[in-house]
Amino acid sequence: MTENRTILTAKNISKTFNGKVLLNNFNFSLKKNEIVSLVGASGSGKTTFMRILTALERADKGSVQIDQLALCETKENECQYAHKKQIKAYLQQIGLVFQDFQLFPHLSILENCLEAPLAQKLDSKQNLIQQATALLTQVQLADKIHVMPHTLSGGQKQRVAIARALMLNPKVLCFDEPTSALDQAASKTIGILLQEIAKTGTAILLVTHDLAFAEKFSTRTIDATTFLKKSSLANTKDISEMN
Amino acid sequence: MLQLILPSLMDGLKMTLLLFSLTAVLTIPLGILVAISRIYAPKVLSRLLQMYIYFMRGTPLLLQLMVAFFGLPLVGVTLDRFSAALLAFILNYTAYFAEIYRGGILAIPKGQFEAIQVLGIGKIRGFLRIILPQVGRIVLPSVGNEVISLVKDTSLVYVLGLGELLRAGQIAVNTYASLLPFVLVGAIYLIITGVITLGLNRIEKSMIK
DSSP: OGGGOEEEEEEEEEEEETTEEEEEEEEEEEETTOEEEEEOOTTSSHHHHHHHHTTSSOOSEEEEEETTEEEEEEETTEEEEOOHHHHHHHHTTEEEEOTTOOOOTTSOHHHHHHHHHHHTTOSOHHHHHHHHHHHHHHTTOGGGTTSOGGGSOHHHHHHHHHHHHHTTOOSEEEEESTTTTOOHHHHHHHHHHHHHHHHTTOEEEEEESOHHHHHHHOSEEEEHHHHTTTOOGGGOOOHHHHO | OHHHHHHHHHHHHHHHHHHHHHHHHHHHHHHHHHHHHHHHSOHHHHHHHHHHHHHHHHSOHHHHHHIIIIIGGGGTOOOOHHHHHHHHHHHHHHHHHHHHHHHHHHHSOHHHHHHHHHTTOOHHHHIIIIIHHHHHHHHHHHHHHHHHHHHHHGGGGGGGTOOOHHHHHHHHHHHHTOSHHHHHHHHHHHHHHHHHHHHHHHHHHHHOO
16 A cells, blocks of 8 residues: 555664764664654654754764665665765655744745745746645644744744745655644644644654653654664564553 | 035045945955855865954054055055055955854854755855845844944044045144034044944844844
8 A cells, every 4th residue: 555655764773973872773664644753862862863864964874765765875884875966856855844943034934935945946936835825824824924933933933844844845754842842732733733744645753752742643653762772673663562 | 614624524535435335345245255264165264264364353454554555565566545545444344344244154053054954945045045144133233333433444544645534634623723623524424423323223124024
């Protein structure tokens, strides 16, 4: 079934930082429509793993690919990254919503959504405005299209960041601590939105310490504290299975 | 007496405004280039620029003016008075602006650069459209300070015998044995500074939507 197709594969990912082992031969895969949560305490390496997937940090060892497009591969026991063009193509497949959103403060909500697709010349400006308007309506911000980010609440900023990432039609969407700045009601709204996005075929990876949120809205939850430092794909299980 | 004084003061004002506007127009963008190079260029170039900034900020502008006019001919470069003054001002103010911009660029959160990268906006477009406008907001008050200092620093070119506003006032004071020219010169500087301040306030308001 298409729904079970693996989109993202990360194999034997290792990363050491300042002598501290953050990731040790970690294996991970993400399927279409899935919402997977990496749950764990601060410093467990879960954010580092996500930053490796989004090419913000380099792995010491391992391979990462989305569909057939590789970001890095292990060759002769060394992690070799793809050339610039391929990394660019890879990055078009994956989106990231930052913990602190990182909206562009001098641009309106609509301009925030348009900047990346315009830069990548994905479509005409007119079509992109239509797409952005539709997405902002989907995330219940239709009335905020022309306002500046600083006038929005945390939950609204989060939804803008999601719409901005979705403008690039990524196959994989990563979230770094999506609920850290939100109250319970806003968290629930985001959770439901994530499920809606996953239904459209996008695979979602959440990095969070909010176990309740992860269990409620994910299809699979991985305990980062246990697995990132000594795991393989074979023994990656649901938290519920571990207990 | 006013009719006698004003024409010479206006000639001086022309020189002051010419030097001021040329320096401002050239050094504000040059400062950005030097700041970017200081941060992103290879270490050797960055070090060289650091030395240049150290010299420009570490020695008086008056000395730099004299070196540009009296010193450069010793190495075969002879400039007329105005060109020498302009060169010294450009080198001096570029160094100050570069450091202001560098501080502004470093104040932008790392996450903004990462967002540009993850969203595939591209380094150049990202810098011009995302980073630079934010830097502008941060540095505007400091740039404003420098621009106002520049208006007053133009009076230093008297050392090269250029007839700017203050020198014209000084001559008028000596000629007519009256302090009125100084009062007028002070008033003209205040008007220039006032106009610049109003302009900067407008820019600041337009930046904060």
